[in-house]
Amino acid sequence: GESVGLHLPTLSVQEGDNSIINCAYSNSASDYFIWYKQESGKGPQFIIDIRSNMDKRQGQRVTVLLNKTVKHLSLQIAATQPGDSAVYFCAEKGAAGNKLTFGGGTRVLVKP
């Protein structure tokens, strides 16, 4: 079946540096992608999303890039802060319905 996966399970980043989290997806029919942040013991928190007709979208300190050719999604966090330490998940939605398929997650550890 379709799957969404991540390359790096853990990313250690120096405070102030930029972080890049990558995600590969396999369903070429997916039309909507979301990045979520999950802190320990909590539910996922929406960060940013992007539609399949876009290749880049920027938010506050975050940028999502979508490369449909190679089915790759990335999240860039600028000037990473200690509060950014969490597990980050990408999720995709197929063209039909509203179900999300989550990737495996990447833990980001921000070093002071």
Added chain:
Amino acid sequence: GAVVSQHPSWVICKSGTSVKIECRSLDFQATTMFWYRQFPKQSLMLMATSNEGSKATYEQGVEKDKFLINHASLTLSTLTVTSAHPEDSSFYICSASGGFRTGGVGNQPQHFGDGTRLSIL
């Protein structure tokens, strides 16, 4: 806005007990609610999708009689784990769809609750 509340946040009970978890959308009407299960250091796995007033749609491998879902109103869905056993111990998370946007570009973003940690002894 778009607040989803789950209750309880944490429950410990004996094997064989049935446990009910509530998911409420506090400031919007949720046409669809989703139930996920998450094991430690793993991703979220969708268990079922429920639409208000209709039967839930379960994902492959999820037992309908084991995980009873009721979505009786536009603001409340419940998940009941029947005759729970230690292997049912997990983090259960609900999400609700149908509210207003969170600044994104999706039509119906999913808003997540803070989960319920279930421990079966």
